[in-house]
């Protein structure tokens with residue numbers, strides 16, 4: 129009525145699936161993260177290595193060509209010296225030959241011929257000497273500077289040559305005489321700049337060797353122009369250097385500083401191209417750069433430029449090292465084309481990259497395996513989790529109706545196991561409570577049944593004395609009763625009244641017991657007196673019994689002055705109860721009350737020779753409202769309260785009660801209480 133039904137969409141979620149998904153996702157994320165981290169790291173290493181390798185390649189190769197060019201320069205310089213020496217040696221040899229020949233002739237024929245003939249003989253002999261070049265042919269002057277013999281120049285003979293200068297204005301003969309004024313022989317050298325240059329400095333273009341023969345007052349000389357041999361030297365060097373090829377299309381090139389190529393593109397250059405003639409502006413530009421660089425740094429330097437690579441016809445970037453050879457006015461260079469080194473570098477880079485890919489592949493494989501193992505672990509966990517979980521589900525399903533426990537020991541996880549143990553404790557507790565409830569219910573039902581029976585019994589027990597009282601009371605009204613009869617009726621009315629009173633006091637006692645209000649009042653008294661009182665009462669009762677033949681006996685084994693401290697009235701109540709029952713359930717024989725003392729306990733026993741109690745009933749009779757079933761049919765009367773009250777009283781007096789009985793033979797009710805009850 130008026131209730132609002134709200135529907136909420138519930139998404140079904142499985143715990144194990146969620147855990148599995150979380151683990152899978154986090155594992156994958158972790159894996160990807162680690163993989164990227166390592167990949168980036170590996171890539172950075174790769175990049176650095178590649179760069180270092182490239183730099184190393186360039187550095188190594190650059191220093192290689194530098195070393196090579198330095199060696200070439202050294203070689204050229206040393207060759208140049210060697211070549212010059214060879215040439216200057218040759219002029220000296222020429223002079224020596226002529227000199228020794230002249231000396232020989234002089235010594236041999238000096239005494240035979242006159243001076244003029246002798247001189248003519250010597251001139252003829254010297255002019256006949258063959259030299260490698262007519263230019264080197266030996267000339268003769270006298271030591272005063274007069275020409276004696278000049279090959280190809282007859283007009284110099286007899287001419288004073290002291291003032292003679294060559295085409296460059298050098299006073300040639302004077303210089304030669306200057307040299308001879310300090311020694312027998314010597315070189316006269318002329319520099320390219322037409323100035324006399326100092327000895328041992330290169331370059332020089334003209335060398336003269338002179339030696340005097342003092343006997344004749346002559347000197348002999350031979351001269352040579354070194355540039356006459358320059359081509360030979362150049363070709364020799366060019367041939368040698370053109371053979372030097374090295375890696376990456378590398379070769380050595382040699383140019384004259386005036387733009388003439390000596391070795392070009394790795395070959396001896398034979399054409400008439402000149403870098404500076406403007407026919408190839410690109411090459412000219414490169415040449416000018418090289419020239420500028422070599423002039424600026426005598427140690428040589430590197431240059432990057434484009435050059436046509438032999439065999440390809442294409443212009444390709446090239447790094448060269450160029451260095452000046454000042455001794456020849458050349459510069460030498462050597463370089464390598466970048467395409468090859470770059471392709472080698474990229475080849476190396478490719479190798480590195482492959483290595484990188486391989487490493488990454490291994491990494492991924494390892495990570496994949498880790499993921500796989502992790503998944504296996506997760507699935508295993510899930511399986512165990514699910515097994516435990518479904519165990520619990522089953523447990524709860526059956527636990528709804530049954531007290532079935534869960535097998536905690538079989539559970540995989542500790543948490544589930546302890547949960548299982550707690551659940552089992554719960555089940556056991558529920559089971560115990562249930563059992564108690566059932567028992568309580570049975571008790572309640574039994575109690576109910578007993579109460580009903582008690583009520584039925586009670587009404588009978590009340591009605592019987594009531595009827596007697598009312599009946600005898602009405603009989604008393606009849607007039608023709610004798611005094612004897614009246615006394616009898618009154619006695620019967622009194623007796624039935626007592627029965628009723630007893631009944632009522634029993635009911636009051638039991639209700640006090642039920643509400644826990646029954647109290648005891650201990651006092652000290654002579655037990656003997658109480659027992660004598662009982663003896664007197666029951667002997668009297670026995671004597672007046674109709675239809676029964678019972679003897680009452682007292683067996684008191686305690687001294688007469690024995691004092692007991694207990695509730696006297698309650699003790700008497702118990703004794704009366706038990707003795708009353710003994711009389712009630714005995715037809716003939718005896719009822720014996722025995723009293724003994726054991727340690728500090730006083731022991732009472734009421735033994736009869738009555739009908740006895742069956743073993744089945746013995747457990748029941750001390751319960752309230754119960755009577756022995758075997759006796760019930762015979763209707764002995766009674767409420768079934770006496771023994772229950774007695775038992776309770778004995779307990780309150782600090783003792784206990786029991787019975788031994790043989791059906792048909794008799795019963796022995798006994799109880800014992802402490803001789804001194806504490807309290808009040």
Ligand code: ADP
Pocket residue numbers: 709710711713736738739740741749754755756757759760765766767768769770771772795
């Ligand atoms: P009741 O008022 O019925 O006697 P009690 O509690 O005194 O109630 O006794 C309970 C029952 O125990 C009796 O009904 C009887 O069956 C049995 N009983 C008690 N005393 C004796 C006895 N001396 N001999 C045989 N049965 C006895």
